[in-house]
Amino acid sequence: MSAVAARYDVVVIGAGHNGLVCAAQLARAGRRTLVLEARARVGGAAVTREFAPGFRASTGAHLLYGLPASLDAELGLAGHGLRSAAERLPTTSLLPDGTIADVDPGPAAIEGAARAAFDRRIARFAGYLAELHARVPPRLGTPDWSDRFELLRAGFGLRRLGRRDMRELLRIGAMNAYDLLDETFESPPLKGALAFDAVLGTNFGPRSPGSVFTWLHRLAGLGAGGGRGLWCPQGGVGALSAALESAARAAGATVRTGAPVARILVEADRATGVELDDGERIEAAVVVSGADPKTTLLRLLGARHLDAGFVRTVRHLRNTGLAAKLHLALDRAPQIVGVDPARLRGRLVIAPSMDYVERAFDHSKYGEWSTAPALEITLPSLADPSLAPGGAHVLSATVQYAPYTVAGGWELERPRLMEALLDALERHAPGLRRSVVAAQLLVPPDIEREYGIAGGHWHHLELALDQFHLLRPTPGARGHATPVPGLYLCGAGCHPGGGVTGLAGRNAAQFILRQSE
Amino acid sequence: MIETASSGTAAPHYRQPLLGTPFHARSRALAQVDQYVAWSGYSTVDVYTTVEQEYFAIRNAATVYDITPMTKYRIAGRDAVAYLDRLVTRDVARLRTGRLGYCLWCNDDGELVDDGTLFRLGESEFRLCAAMRQIDWLEASAIGFDVSIEEVTERIAALSLQGPVSCAILKAAGLGEVATLPPFAIGRYDLDGIELTISRSGFTGDLGYEIWMDPSAAEAVWDRLFDVGRSRGLRAIGSRALDLARIEAGYLSPWIDFVPAEHAIRVGRARSPLELGLERFVDFDKGHFTGRRALLEERRRGPRSCLVGLDVEGNKPARAALLYADARCRREIGAVTSAVWSPTCKRNIAIARVDAPFSALGTSLWAEIYLNRELVWERRITRARVVERTFFAPERRRATPPADF
Numbered sequence: 001m002s003a004v005a006a007r008y009d010v011v012v013i014g015a016g017h018n019g020l021v022c023a024a025q026l027a028r029a030g031r032r033t034l035v036l037e038a039r040a041r042v043g044g045a046a047v048t049r050e051f052a053p054g055f056r057a058s059t060g061a062h063l064l065y066g067l068p069a070s071l072d073a074e075l076g077l078a079g080h081g082l083r084s085a086a087e088r089l090p091t092t093s094l095l096p097d098g099t100i101a102d103v104d105p106g107p108a109a110i111e112g113a114a115r116a117a118f119d120r121r122i123a124r125f126a127g128y129l130a131e132l133h134a135r136v137p138p139r140l141g142t143p144d145w146s147d148r149f150e151l152l153r154a155g156f157g158l159r160r161l162g163r164r165d166m167r168e169l170l171r172i173g174a175m176n177a178y179d180l181l182d183e184t185f186e187s188p189p190l191k192g193a194l195a196f197d198a199v200l201g202t203n204f205g206p207r208s209p210g211s212v213f214t215w216l217h218r219l220a221g222l223g224a225g226g227g228r229g230l231w232c233p234q235g236g237v238g239a240l241s242a243a244l245e246s247a248a249r250a251a252g253a254t255v256r257t258g259a260p261v262a263r264i265l266v267e268a269d270r271a272t273g274v275e276l277d278d279g280e281r282i283e284a285a286v287v288v289s290g291a292d293p294k295t296t297l298l299r300l301l302g303a304r305h306l307d308a309g310f311v312r313t314v315r316h317l318r319n320t321g322l323a324a325k326l327h328l329a330l331d332r333a334p335q336i337v338g339v340d341p342a343r344l345r346g347r348l349v350i351a352p353s354m355d356y357v358e359r360a361f362d363h364s365k366y367g368e369w370s371t372a373p374a375l376e377i378t379l380p381s382l383a384d385p386s387l388a389p390g391g392a393h394v395l396s397a398t399v400q401y402a403p404y405t406v407a408g409g410w411e412l413e414r415p416r417l418m419e420a421l422l423d424a425l426e427r428h429a430p431g432l433r434r435s436v437v438a439a440q441l442l443v444p445p446d447i448e449r450e451y452g453i454a455g456g457h458w459h460h461l462e463l464a465l466d467q468f469h470l471l472r473p474t475p476g477a478r479g480h481a482t483p484v485p486g487l488y489l490c491g492a493g494c495h496p497g498g499g500v501t502g503l504a505g506r507n508a509a510q511f512i513l514r515q516s517e
Numbered sequence: 518m519i520e521t522a523s524s525g526t527a528a529p530h531y532r533q534p535l536l537g538t539p540f541h542a543r544s545r546a547l548a549q550v551d552q553y554v555a556w557s558g559y560s561t562v563d564v565y566t567t568v569e570q571e572y573f574a575i576r577n578a579a580t581v582y583d584i585t586p587m588t589k590y591r592i593a594g595r596d597a598v599a600y601l602d603r604l605v606t607r608d609v610a611r612l613r614t615g616r617l618g619y620c621l622w623c624n625d626d627g628e629l630v631d632d633g634t635l636f637r638l639g640e641s642e643f644r645l646c647a648a649m650r651q652i653d654w655l656e657a658s659a660i661g662f663d664v665s666i667e668e669v670t671e672r673i674a675a676l677s678l679q680g681p682v683s684c685a686i687l688k689a690a691g692l693g694e695v696a697t698l699p700p701f702a703i704g705r706y707d708l709d710g711i712e713l714t715i716s717r718s719g720f721t722g723d724l725g726y727e728i729w730m731d732p733s734a735a736e737a738v739w740d741r742l743f744d745v746g747r748s749r750g751l752r753a754i755g756s757r758a759l760d761l762a763r764i765e766a767g768y769l770s771p772w773i774d775f776v777p778a779e780h781a782i783r784v785g786r787a788r789s790p791l792e793l794g795l796e797r798f799v800d801f802d803k804g805h806f807t808g809r810r811a812l813l814e815e816r817r818r819g820p821r822s823c824l825v826g827l828d829v830e831g832n833k834p835a836r837a838a839l840l841y842a843d844a845r846c847r848r849e850i851g852a853v854t855s856a857v858w859s860p861t862c863k864r865n866i867a868i869a870r871v872d873a874p875f876s877a878l879g880t881s882l883w884a885e886i887y888l889n890r891e892l893v894w895e896r897r898i899t900r901a902r903v904v905e906r907t908f909f910a911p912e913r914r915r916a917t918p919p920a921d922f
Contacts, residue, residue: 269805303661304603307625307807312657483810 008034008254010512011274011284013261013300014452014491016044019290020244020255021505022490022512024075026288027251029513034282035253036274038260038452041238042245044290045451045458046500048236052438054389055329058237059442060451061458062325062378062396063089063230063347066221066501067240068134080246082239086383088229090346092339093193094428100338101189103349110190118184124161125169126219131157133220133496133503136479136511137469174465177215178206178354188353196351196374200398201458201499203322205361206354210465217463221499230347232380236387237500244502264289264301264487271486274300286486286512290505292453292460293473293493294319297482299454305484313474318462319455319493321444322364324402326375326421328395329388329438334379336429341382348377350424357400364401369413371420374400392437397421404444404456414441460493469495480508481515488512535560538585539674539735547753554756557650557670559586562755569860571758575721576861578750579680581742582759584727585735589673590645590655594664597641604658605635606790606812608803612637615703617716621790621798622654623808627815628778628787630654631771632795634718636703644669648771654779658807674735678742679725679762682749684919687715687726689745695726696918711737720759722766724913764855765862765909767826769793774824774854774868791820792870794906822851823876826906827867829884830899834858835867838884842875844898846885850875853884859908866908867901878903 012023015037027033041047045060072078093101101110109115138150158166172180177198181191195206198215205211222229233239245255260277264287273283289296293314303311336344351357351374360370376398381388388394399421406413418441426433444456453460461467471477472495480488490508492498536559538544544562554563561583565571574580592601601609605620612618617636624630633647645655655666678686687695691708695715698704703716711734719725730738743751763770771777778787789812790799799812829835834856842848851871859866867884875882880903888895913919 269810298661304599305805307810308604308654308658308660309625309807311660315660 008032008282008284010034010286010288011036011282012288012290012490013264013274013296014038014044014290015042015241015245015255015257016290016451016491017046017241017244017500017502018491018505018508019044019288020241020248021071021075021502022288022290022509023253023255024244024248024251025506025509026512027248027253029509031286033248033253034284035248035255036259036261036276036282037255037257040258042255042257043238043241045447045453046237046241048238048387051327051440052329055327055392055394055438056236056387057327057394057396058232058380059325059327059396059440060447061237061500062380062398063232064228064237064240064500065218065225065230066499066503068224068501068503069226069228070224071502071506072226075244075247077240077243077247080243080250082243083234084228085232085234085380086345087231088227089231090343091193091230092343092346092348093189093352094336094339094348094350095189095352096427098337098428100343101187101193102343103190103193110187111185114185115190121165121168122216122219123223124165125172126216126223128157128161128169129216129220130224132469133224133501134507136507137472137495139476139478140470172212173216174210175212176207176209177211178358180212181206181354192351192353192356193349195354196349196357196376196400199357199361200376200400201323202464203318203320203364203462204464205358207358208361213465213468214463217497218499221501224501232378232383234384234386236380236384240500261300264296266301266305266484269305269485271301271484286488286516288480288488288490288508288512290491292319292455292457292491293317293489294454295452296489296491301482301484301487307483310474310483317473317493318464318467319457319460320404321447321453321455321457322401322403323458324399324417324444325442325447326395326397326399326418327440327442328397328432328436330393330395330432330435331437332391332435333382333393334395334429334432334435344379345382348375350375350377350428361401364403367403367405367407369402369406369417369420371423373421373424375421375424377425395425397425399441402443410443410445414443417441417443458492459498460491461497463497468497472497480511534558538583539732540583540585540676540739543736543739544583544753548755552755556756557586557588561586562753564755564757565753568755568757568761571752571754572761572860574750574752575680575723575754575758575762577681578752579678579682579686579746580752580754580758581739582677582679582754584675584677585673586670587675588647588650588668589670590647590652591642591667591669592645592655592664593639593642594662595641596662596664597643600659600662600664601635601643601645602803603662603806604655606799606806606808608800609635609637610803614639617701617703617718619798621795623790623806623812624778624787625808625811626778626787627789627791627808627811628781629775629790629793630778632769636716638703649777651779672732674730674732676728676738676742677719677725678728679719679721679723681724681913682751682922683725685921686742686746686749686751689749690741698726699917700915708738708741713738720766720768721762722768722907722909722914723762723911724916724919761857761859764857764866764868765859767868767906767908769824769868770855788824789815789820791815792822793824820873822870822872824854824868824870824906825876826904826908827853827856827869827882827884827901828904829856829865829867829886829901831897832858832865833886833888833897833899834865835869835884835886835899835901838867838886840869840871840875840901841883841885841898844883844900846883846898850882862908864908868906869901871903876903878905
């Protein structure tokens with residue numbers, strides 16, 4: 001119990017990238033805004049950290065693809081130190097026979113003509129989705145004219161695709177990536193790499209219904225990114241968070257780190273502020289949480305302020321992650337068979353066929369990891385030497401699939417998975433094992449603990465048609481509002497989900513400003 | 518032969534879908550017309566002799582009614598008070614230990630899930646008695662609370678002893694201290710080594726008690742009550758007679774006067790406490806409870822319909838009658854849910870749902886009553902007036918100690 005501190009218009013819980021974007025936008029609109037971050041540094045899962053002495057890696061997201069160019073411009077992030085280290089990174093598929101496949105589009109693309117036609121059409125669909133991403137979803141069945149307008153707008157956007165494309169989008173929208181790619185392409189490596197992108201960071205395999213949607217979701221982000229493609233900032237993904245923090249501060253927001261929120265204060269059925277772990281109370285007219293919905297609603301707010309049916313719905317939201325992160329400190333640059341230096345700076349995937357990815361997924365359904373994992377590998381220190389000591393390098397890989405709960409428990413299984421991953425890498429990079437100085441493997445429970453994301457899912461809540469748009473975070477949710485007046489959500493658990501887009505934060509800020517008009 | 522819940526003999530359950538209560542052997546001996554009814558998995562008596570005979574015993578002497586099948590939950594734990602305060606609409610923190618209260622619980626939309634009585638047996642130990650099983654809703658409500666919920670229906674046998682001489686019978690049975698028990702209080706007593714919990718509560722609107730015991734003591738307690746009660750007019754009653762009494766008292770019955778929200782399939786069929794005329798049991802100032810925000814919104818907007826009492830002209834019960842604003846039946850405004858000729862009030866009474874604009878006391882309506890007279894249907898358009906829903910509320914139900922009759 002300590003004295004009541006200064007009163008703010010808005011207190012934002014969590015300085016993840018969405019929290020920072022939301023705070024920056026609210027501060028720009030003149031709100032006295034305070035951001036509270038539990039950890040010592042801002043960024044949440046968009047962070048670059050030292051994982052071994054002298055070696056730094058982006059230990060959450062390691063590539064950017066979905067940051068809208070418009071947001072970058074709005075906040076003037078270049079002016080806050082955001083520089084790109086590498087853009088339009090190529091994707092190279094590593095094949096079991098030691099060869100590689102260039103799976104990028106372009107004049108030299110595999111199955112060039114079919115690819116170009118397919119990409120054109122898919123880009124239109126992704127463009128439609130990107131429009132949905134940038135707006136707060138409406139509610140169904142309300143007399144509110146703005147809800148009706150948004151609904152009409154969404155319907156009109158769909159209609160504008162034209163009859164043929166609209167029909168095609170409706171056909172493939174809930175389809176699985178495996179069947180769609182199989183009816184479009186021949187090349188197993190091409191299909192494998194595209195299917196891998198479709199399921200990256202989700203609880204899906206290529207054959208899971210809805211995996212076309214998750215792919216479109218990713219492509220929508222890429223399309224809004226202003227032509228940067230896959231990219232990485234100078235200094236790692238954490239540099240984005242640093243720029244966002246700087247933008248928020250410049251707009252007038254206060255950012256406090258090492259200030260974990262213990263609970264959200266409620267008086268007379270209205271959020272009135274927060275209480276920190278050390279008992280400090282901070283009053284605010286509006287509380288915005290960038291934490292995931294389960295953490296926000298069930299832990300920080302508490303079931304007693306919510307209706308029982310709603311709590312049951314929140315508890316049943318699917319939120320366990322299925323992707324792990326591997327970080328290796330290497331004493332020299334890795335040699336990967338068949339990959340030239342330019343491609344080595346890009347993205348390497350081990351997903352030689354759709355069946356390979358599906359088999360890796362199969363194990364996860366039964367609480368196992370696969371000895372033949374699908375991987376997304378980057379070597380960020382090649383383009384950004386600041387990440388490792390001279391001559392040494394960093395390997396950062398996303399590992400699919402690592403279930404939240406494994407038979408045997410992660411204490412036992414983590415070293416075994418590490419060994420399997422080193423074996424898989426060694427097949428393509430002979431000698432890599434000997435060059436490993438230090439290694440870190442973050443499985444979903446580690447991600448949960450490191451970043452405070454219940455379930456350790458990239459998107460906070462599973463990204464799936466039943467947890468998207470009108471249905472995210474819960475069916476009938478009123479935009480970013482919660483049932484408790486004055487409490488809002490701004491994290492990836494809201495529409496449009498995660499992927500370091502900042503859109504959830506930006507939409508939340510717009511929603512809150514509109515509410516207080 | 519019907520199995521009793523506690524007998525534990527090995528007949529497979531599917532051969533005997535309905536259980537007998539621990540009082541079954543005793544009630545069987547008195548059930549002259551062999552009319553039984555299924556109630557929450559138990560076979561219970563609907564009519565022992567005639568409905569009229571049983572009804573008049575409720576109002577003029579005393580009756581026992583076997584309430585063992587009533588669903589009973591034990592709710593205990595560190596957060597029991599907080600849990601119940603979030604579950605039900607009344608202020609549980611203000612319910613003292615050793616007291617019970619009528620309470621309602623709603624879903625998120627403020628629609629009534631069920632009603633029942635909540636017994637506070639200890640600082641953080643409660644018993645919730647309800648018409649229906651609903652462990653699913655109770656457990657969903659427990660997410661985030663340190664509380665244990667256990668169904669104890671089969672572990673507790675219960676008899677409802679109701680009527681003006683009910684206290685006199687308990688005194689004659691050797692339970693004289695019961696006389697000091699005020700309404701809605703709970704006491705623990707010893708009857709020749711049998712532990713009894715007795716609460717001053719019931720479903721008849723009259724003086725009465727509910728007696729809670731271990732199933733093994735059921736027959737001994739029944740016998741003792743009848744040994745001393747027979748000369749005072751004590752009778753066993755079935756569900757039909759009780760239904761007459763509860764309508765006179767203005768109490769609601771699930772499935773008859775409202776559809777429990779979790780069972781309603783059609784949109785708009787579930788009812789809120791405001792629509793059921795139960796707003797006085799909703800405490801908006803105690804803090805959050807499930808449905809509070811929806812109910813506040815409904816209160817602001819005004820409920821769509823109201824469940825009211827009706828005084829119907831004539832003596833033909835307006836069972837299931839449609840209600841109209843005009844005698845020519847052009848504007849339908851509601852329907853009767855429960856109706857009976859009240860022998861005690863000498864009035865033709867009904868409980869009815871009417872559209873909100875017609876719910877004010879004194880409003881005059883028209884009921885379309887159908888009568889089957891030796892297989893010939895007759896239609897009567899009868900005037901009815903909106904009145905207080907409590908038709909029968911004698912002073913003796915509150916008097917402590919109760920008068921001897």
